[in-house]
Amino acid sequence: MPTQRSSNDDATDRRLRLLIGLVVVLAFSAAVLNVWYAIHARPPMPQPALLLLVFFGVWLGVRVKIYVRVQSSHNATNWSEIPIMIGMVLAPMPWVLLSATAGLAIAKIVSRQPPLKTWHALGKMVLFSSAFGLVLILTGAQPDLRHPQVSISAVVLAYLAFNIVDQAAFLPVIAVASHSTIRQVFFRDLVSDLVDNAAKLATVVYVVGVLVSGASPLLLGFVPLVVACLHLWHSRRLRTAEERESWRRLADTTDELSSVDLNQVLYHAAEQGARLFSADEVEIDLAATGVDRVVRARAEGVTYDGPGPRKFGGDTAITTDLETRDRSYRAGALVLDFHGKIKLTEFERYKLKTFASALCTAIRNASAYAELQRLNEQNAWEAAHDPLTGLANRRELYERAIEYFAGRTDDGIVALLLIDLNHFKEVNDTLGHGAGDAVLREVARRLDDSAAPGDLVARLGGDEFAVLLVNLATPALATHRAEQMLSALEATLEVEGMQITVEAAGGIALAPGSGGINELMRRADVAMYQAKRAGQPTATYAHSLDTADVGRLMLGGELQRAVAEQEFVVDFQPIVDLGSGEIISAEALARWQHPEHGYLTPMQFLETVERSGQLPAFAEAVLDQALAASGVWREAGFDLPVAVNVSPRSLLDARFPSTVLAGLARHDVPADRLVLELTETLTISQLDTVGRALTELRDAGVGLALDDFGTGVSSLSVLSHIPINQLKIDRDFVTAVETSSEAAAVIRSTVDLARSLRLTVVAEGVESEPQRHALWELGCAAGQGHLFARPMSSARLLGTLQRGSGGRPGALAAALHDVGSVVRLPRRRPPGTSRSALPHQPS
Template identity: 80%
Template sequence: MRIRSSNDDATDRQLSLLIGLVVVLAAGVATLDVWHAVVTHAAIPNPLLLLLIYAVSAISYRVKIVIRIRSSNNVTSWGDVPIMVGLVLVPTPWVVLCVTAGLATVRILNHGDTRKAIFAVAKEVLVISATGATLLLFGAHPSADHPQASAAAVVVAYLVLWIVDDLVFHPVIAVASRTTIRKVFLHDFGGRVFVRAATLATVVYVIEVLVSGATLLLLAFVPVLVGCAHLWRSRRLRTQQERDSWRQLADTTDELSSVDLNQVLHIAAVQGANLFSAGEVEIDLTTSGVDRVVRAGTDGVTYDGPGPRKFDGESSITAELETRDRSYRAGELVIDFDGKIKLTEFEQYKLKTFASALCTAIRNAAAYAELQRINEQNAYDAAHDPLTGLANRRELYERADEYFAGRTEDGVVALLLIDLNHFKEVNDTLGHAAGDAVLREVARRLDDAAAPGDLVARLGGDEFAVLLVNLITPALATHRAEQMLSALETTLEVEGMQITVEAAGGIALAPGSGGINELMRRADIAMYQAKRAGQQTATYAHAQDTADVERLMLGGELQRAVAEQEFVVDFQPIVDLGSGEVISAEALARWQHPEYGYLTPMQFLETVERSGQLPAFADAVLDQALAASGVWREAGFDLPVAVNVSPRSLLDPRFPATVLTQLARHDVPPERLVLELAETLTISQLDTVSRALDELREAGVRLALDDFGTGVSPLSVLSHIPVNQLKIDRGFVTALETSSEAAAVIRSTVDLARSLHLTVIAEGVESEPQRHALWELGCVAGQGHLFARPMSSVRLLGTLQRGSGGRPGALASALHDAGAVVRMPRRRASGPGRTG
């Protein structure tokens, strides 16, 4: 594409107007010069003299033009010398002719810009005419034989030349470079003054020699004088130019440290034109496999698009964009000048340095762009289903979380959960490839039918979800859901077969609390209601949800429950399997909710853990458990009490102190308290809570591992926690009579416990055959409905007092007559309270 700003057009118009004005003035002045020469009958000069003036002018301008092409500075120009000497020797029109002819010749040979050439010629016409008129005014008469010009006249005339030259030149340069005349005038003012002074001294010297009629040998000093001044000035300018170039190159390199490839290319093209005083610069990436060319001048980028490039000739210089070790190649840098030039060694090194820095910047920007693309692709893959391209479960949850956090649009939000009916038959009959084709088509239809802003997601398998947003009323959710499911009714063709897709959808409006998990649960309940009823859609209703615990999450309920002692503790006795006697009791928390009734920990514990009320809840349970233990002990039943501990409680550094304080307050010995830990704890959690467990064990509190056998690595758990008891999960006990594997697990657990001197307790003992089988496998204790269901502490005390078969404290008859079994003394373990 071609890039050109309105500022460029305005600058061109202003520049054309200024040049046009100069040309018009020059034409008028040249006409006056010719008229004056005709009126005064000026003689025709010697052609050899005119040829000499022409040749000297061409040589001086040649030096001037070459330097200006290769530098942005105003450098030494000795074209004033032939002008001043020529005006003393020949009439003004002939000087104009010779000088402008020499200038034009040089411009043509260098293939210069036409507009610049016209301006240069017009400027010289004005300068020569003004200088010639000043000499005439001060009495100087041009003559090759008897030149007459005083030193004062020469000085004044040269000052006029200087002023006219600056008045014409600086405004045009200021417009072209978009800067102020003052800034252009002050640029290198000291150097220009020196050059003008040296030029004036040379002019005065030459003219004095000519006027005085001295030998022409004295003019031999002129080339020496001019050469010395020129070499001094050139060296000074070159030193200044190199210093400025290095500074500009350093600044440009800093600007290239961008991660935006477009910015790198545009900055490099524009600054490259400024850095090398070039007409235009091209950055060609086509040789590296990228069809892109960026072209710019000092005024800005003029083109950014596909190739081919524009410049590839004698007036341009090409540099490879590659790293120093040539391991990476980005393309080519092309610098185009006004004419054919040859770079100095310094400029070649500067070009190589700039090209290397640009190559590095392009590689860094390209690498960043590729990294950004990969990150975006990874982010997209993480949020989308690979088969259908729809959003996945993670994206759905994040979008819903934004709604619940209050960062989305106004209006009602609902969730539509869709499950395809009999989809398994498609996979079984036609194969999984056909099933994937059906899923892709279903995804496409749902996405097409979705309203703007809705999010369609595939949750997995044949289950889809649609987050419906911006609903004006809740009733609109049903209308939207029916529209989307209707889009699935049209038959689709898979492997030449016509298939009809049937689906059921469950609709749930966003709840006041509970977040996306509660919303998903409700939509799932509604979807299965639709399936059972044979309907296309169903909307969630509280009345049909027996597991609705939303109100437990409303503000203040948990705090109120703790304050008003709605949490109560029941106790289930743990019985010696051989004797039937109660040896301890497990505390089981319950919530007597005023609306939902008697709730078990499975229904509220997760909510308690998330609410921040866990410390208060755990303290209330522990307080009731230890209080009951004290009552039993006073009645003659000194039973240890076991209390379940949440892993989150163990993460609280205050928990050990709380436990010890409760033990002291109720005057219960630490060894009479057993803390039951879930065997499903991860190793990382065990490492975190080990300090709290060590502190409790050192105080005498006993530890039990609950649900043993259900975790990933029970041996790893045992190696981190030196417990006193193992509790076999009820699942193994239930399968004991029918599964040899379950019996093997229990047997190995008992053997492991014996080797570690641990007590084994079986959970969920429901029948006498289970009791006998456990006893035969070596398990010494158990709990379950065979002996007693959970009950209050008062009721348990009464049950203990009544006993079984006239034996207080027993809940079942002994498996053997008294004395039939001889028990060996229990071996003491090395740890406190550890028995076998």
Template identity: 75%
Template sequence: MRELARMNTLETGNDPAALGDRTAPLQKRSSNDDATDRQLQLLIGLVVVLAIGVAALDVLHAVTTRTAIPNPPALILIYAFSVISYRFKIEIRIRSSHNGSTWGDVPIMVGLVLVPMPWVVLCVIAGMATVRIINRADPLKSIFAIAKEVLVISATGATFLVLGTRPGVDHPNASVLAVTVAYLVLWLVDDLVFHPVIAVASRSTIGKVFRNDLGGRVFVRLATLATVIYIIEVLVSGTSLFLLAFVPVLVGCAHLWRLRRLRTHQERDSWRQLADTTDELSSVDLNQVLHIAAAQGTKLFSAGEVEIDLTASGVDRVVRAGLDGVSYDGPGPRKFDGESSITTELETRDRSYHAGVLVLDFDGKIKLTEFEQYKLKTFASALCTAIRNAAAYAELRRISEQNAYDAAHDPLTGLANRRELYERADEYFAGRTEDGVVALLLIDLNHFKEVNDTLGHAAGDAVLREVARRLDDAAAPGDLVARLGGDEFAVLLVNLLTPALATHRAEQMLSALETTLEVEGMQITVEAAGGIALAPGSGGINELMRRADVAMYQAKRAGQQTATYAHAQDTADVERLMLGGELQRAVAKHEFVVDFQPIVDLGSGEVIAAEALARWQHPEYGYLTPMQFLETVERSGQLPAFADAVLDQALAASGGWREAGFDLPVAVNVSPRSLLDPRFPATVLTRLARHDVAPERLVLELAETLTISQLDTVGRALDELREAGVRLALDDFGTGVSPLSVLSHIPVNQLKIDRVFVTSVETSSEAAAVIRSTVDLARSLHLTVIAEGVESEPQRLALWELGCVAGQGHLFARPMASARMLATLQRGSGGRPGALAAAMHDAGAVVRMPRRRRSSGGGRSAG
């Protein structure tokens, strides 16, 4: 019904172009327009009813006054004039069709002067009907248009009658005053019917509709009035009808002026709308850009629907909008691509960026004006730039979010990392989290290095990912699972109702790791130890982490799955942390000293080498062994300085013994972390040269618990030292999980049997078997075997019988200072310098190790 009202007003002298986009709601029905439709129906119904009543009065008046039938030529002239006026008009583009104002007022005014009013109504209605049949107009639209024209003609004709103007073809007698007053009535009635309908349809006010382009409409009305007066004066004066030939000229001039004015007004509004739309497209949200462009495009170009297709840019997305807003946003293909559509490429002016295509769909086949084409190109370019900017911003935002995610998450497992854990914990300590008890569970996997050693790092990574997944699945809502590094995980337990729930929650999470998992076709069981610490009142996350670390090591030492931090058991850990802060002072003040334990030939009792053992002479805690401080040193930044101090003292002692006649090799324990330092080999060789000690007189002892991955890493350092002549020994042999793998990676010269086997050699057949197999292995590889922890003569004899020819332990000597070591060598045993035990057999009874040569100092050198 609103379409009926809009189209009818376009043809009754009220120029819809002056209303601009206010007629937009009349073109397409939406689901939200029911109330507006009801009002329109009431208004249009009222117009039709009034027209029927007025028509009845006109017929009654014609019957009562016995109005004569005019001459047919006059009726034909009025009918033809009506057809011409309604059929041919100067057109402008409004919405998706061509519309313009007509000159239908002229045949009405001229007809009322020439023939009686009922016949004018009949002729005009016939003319309108003919035009609408030719145009195939909607019947409802035609009914409304005819009804309105009946009202307008009847009111104008009544005005002529009141003013005493009687129609006549032969002698028309209408005065200029009568024509002017009658036309003003026509104007008034036409506006009274037109403006309320348009106001309701455009959801505006009558006053606002009336004021819109009032000057232009007044000009058209006055031009029409002047044309009518001119025609009637020619007819009344009876002058040559040739003068009517000027009428088309007047009408054409008026319309050209009106058309130019309308186009100027429309272009100005179009540029304003384009500028406003371009401003709206400055959004960095791509969805908002596409929706605004599609919705505003219908208004900018008077299109029925607009589509934006991004498929050409690699994004399968189509956005479609009509007058009622966005109707579709999803994957393609697009809907419109025919003769009634206009497609424009979305690309920048320099064609450096192509975003897709813009499609305008109209009711029928159209051709854009030059101005509209330029406006479309400008709009497409602005839209392309907006899409590119939004896409670039989205990519920057994605990268920023990815960087933020990466900064807070472990790349291997996807869990939170240490930084994210600390930030979440800081929020708790700052009081910005929920109520409840907070605890930290620190988890360390047991024997995880065995997976890397046997299956490789890829398998180890797979195990870590699976552990991370299980922990994350077992975590309660709100808990934060993090990977701190290596095989160490942490869980921030929050919203605990009671402290006891921390232990229960921790046990649940660790139990999730008990189920075997398959890696590279092998079934693996993951064991872990966890330390639980409740959030302290002070100290923050660092203190919480420290306490959880203390509890975790307590669980490992006790062989338990979990342990809860207890302050009473934290003494050693506090001392360890305190020592960590004193390492720098200890290195600077030479508090680290080296004691030496002799290595003895088990058969002859003669000293053949010595092992350097580091000690810390702490000013408060006294004499500290490596078990008490070595871990702290390795974790600190003082390890290079510590290792250099120990090596320097060991080589200095070796040089002193050599000068005294005892050229003994000296063995020094080396931390795997030292071998990771690329400067370590050069440091060793520099110290050897400084103390004039031959490289082969230095033995570096490596822990047999070194992993294959560590050996792969330090292989270059070991090769460099070995090529220089430095000898290598594998310490604590037999306690690791893959001794043969270790031996295949490093070319050692000695194997040192761990004291746990030596202690049980007399009572345990298993220990004896391990020692025998070790000796056999060493003999086949041409290696020397040294037993650690020899404390009794029976142990010495048992080892000798199993084939072990060297050992060290309290049976021979405890660790001692360098000077005391020299004095012990000089004193010897049984009058034999360099011997610390009696020989178990007579000289020559067995094959002996090569004898040491006597030096100028009276001692003997080891062979």
């Protein structure tokens, strides 16, 4: 859109119209006096030839001045005043004034001058001509073609009156139009004006002197030649000065094109281009950049900004390409439109080329900056929003909540609504992840549409959403808003031709007095699980009911302190070859030595850690202790791989792979000595996201194990998406292996599947020798459980390795030689296992 005219521009226009109107009114009054004088004095009618000379003298002088002005954008000397002054010496003032007015009016109309300028020029001419003639009358001059009676002093006085009136009508208008003072305009070209006036006065005095003295008329033949020479000399002088001024204005204009705002560059270039080249209108076409945009402007301001095509062309327009000097970049075209056909000088063509090159560079820089700004805004948006749903992400939710807790927003109660979709995993498992994504997008849309102004709807990951409710008048209003939002999810939605009903549970928590967003998130999580257990759509956090787990009593500040003061420690449970009884690896199990609640297991605090901002620090601390222990065992002669449990939320962190590899390098542990255990049921809905991180780790040599295998319904889908090395059979199947044929069948099929995929199998929760024998007979090679050892410290495990069992270092149980022959199957050694870690397989 074109720029809006400012109030200053409107005020300038009003003042110009008032000044020009005053000039025209005074000129009209002078014209009326001339008519009155003609009626009462009845001056004789001069020879028509004299009036024609005045007419063509004025017309020619104006046309030459206009031509020079267009070419050099400068007010050149107006020689049309000389025939007027000489004519008033030879003929009565009214007739001369009539001829001069007609010549000036026709010249202005033919050259298509703006009406306001034409009226000003006519009014000014009537005024200064009347002043010149009035002085001649008052000094007793008698106009006559053959024997004029006038003194040289009268002519000089008349010229002074003429000049004073001319400046009085000219200076205020130019001062207002150029936003200058009359004093500045007067002294700007004072020397040039003095030379002008002296040349004109000398010419008039010379002609009058010849006519009055009765000298030979041949002496007047030199006048046109002298005037022409003076005109050429003065025009040349003006042109030289104008070229210097033009370069200065061009330099100023190109400096002002350094803006990074493309609109400002285009608007300024179009307006200044009209001034620099005295063009009626300038057009900038950006079609060469692939953008359908045209900007048009006059010197007074922008007239159009929108799609093409161009408006100007033909003989009255000059078009130049907008390209850099080396022609490596082309931005479009620059079009200068004039009143009539015009030809630029060599200097003006070079100036136009320089201006076009500078404008092209400015357009390229502004476009590049705009693209960079767009990318920055896009990156900022992506960093704060969920890519699937477009909602705010966890980071944005936390930052917004921190602002409210810091008191930088409006007053009011703040609450958090935590929403979890019920049975969403079944949608992914039944219809696929594409359908699941469609459901999540629709749920996000409904939640966002039903949110109140100012509330922030976010997706935390998977099927979990959160809504920051702000500016609540009363606590009860939080429950009302939550019920409204969850009711918006009740309507069925269609996915791949099937009608699906979305069920959800929501937990509401009011902002606590301490603990910040971490405590608010924890309380909302507690309330959400209360709603799930009660089978209700929503539940509000109540401190009296917050007794589910010790971990749910932890505040965010305690987690930060625990990481800083190394309250998290790691125990290790051996993984044993079921056939030989030898330790082949160990699983790292985190514990929290809480100063108040004692020794806490992951079941009591892990969920709280995952929902806090301390997960990266916690995961790094556990990994660091596990790798340090592995290094100690290796130095003692026991090269055991160590398995570390990984939260799916850690895998969503793009920095996690580099953290793991940095830890391996820091402790000088080979990558194949580390196995990361993944929970199958939590990673299915995030396969595409975590797959890249896992592939990066697998390619580096880190082993990957799928924990709790068999408990989910998408095990095969997981195996096809994640580069797994090891399967860990859930303890529920191990417990029932002796009494349940179904459990035995699951274990046998798992072993067969692993064997075909060249994976190792570990049974969890081995509690008795009968279970060990049963697992061995079903083909399971390795296991862990209380039958062999409970979790212990790194130092204690090293002592156990050194002592061994039955005189065998590194063994925890007797070998099962009586069960069947033992053979070593040739197999590929997957990352995460050593040759010693490949257990004996029953034949």
